[in-house]
Amino acid sequence: MTHTLRELNAAVEELWPTRFAEDWDRPGLTVGDVDDEVRHIHLAVDPVTDTVDEAIELGADALLVHHPLLLRGITSVATDRYKGALVTRLIRARCGLIAAHTNADIVADGTSGVLAARLGLVDLRPIVTGEREGTGIGRVGTLPEPSTLGRLALSLAEILPATATGIRVSGGYDDPVSRIALCGGAGDSLLGEAVVLDADVYITSDLRHHPASESREQAVMSAGPALIDVSHWASEWLWLESAATHLRELLPHATVTVSEIRTDPWDFVVTQ
Known part of the structure; x- marks a missing residue:
């Protein structure tokens, strides 16, 4: 069949x-x-x-x-x-x-939800609520135990597939973090959201210079999150296995496979 x-x-x-x-x-x-x-x-x-x-x-x-x-x-x-x-x-x-x-992206086990689950975040809710209950853009939650910005970045490096650009961080290595906001894929449009501003760190991809610089300056002056910028492709690749599981359940007679080809566009980086 x-x-x-x-x-x-x-x-x-x-x-x-x-x-x-x-x-x-x-x-x-x-x-x-x-x-x-x-x-x-x-x-x-x-x-x-x-x-x-x-x-x-x-x-x-x-x-x-x-x-x-x-x-x-x-x-x-x-x-x-x-x-x-x-x-x-x-x-x-x-x-x-x-x-x-x-x-x-917006479903509970979409791109942001899967990344939040891999980090072990609890008490999750969307950054921007969607039309249906439990859906929305991005996720905000709390680490099971407080950590530091450096250790969180190292955890992301272990969770996400490796890319040339790695994990970029704005903030102190030993700064305490507990409340985490994140958005798989490009998410600098959410930097001004109240729940992001209240978080200890915001994880997303494709952070451009001006939004990142303005967010950093505001955080130094008053309050705001540290920033972690990861590969767009890597942040969304984790979702594929969740999607495959759902498809296997709905279409049991089909073989479902997941590509492991790195399609992040960057091949290498020269550090200075």
């Missing part, structure tokens, strides 16, 4: 309804014939050449990714452009492509 791409898409909608995605987001079914059979589902964070090649080489019938391939508007899918080349390769291989992005 096999499943179809239509059934896979329905399972994705059940787990992470696209109607709850951010307005700017473009999750959902991107490539594929809904009546095609699906025996093997492969999961990855990014729809890039390496993960598409991997899915096809594995004989996967569908690739479920976190980041939408067509997030920003395009005017061509010609094969001399990488998005067109990927779409063409997927169609020729009869491999469907589905994205679950902000609609997967």
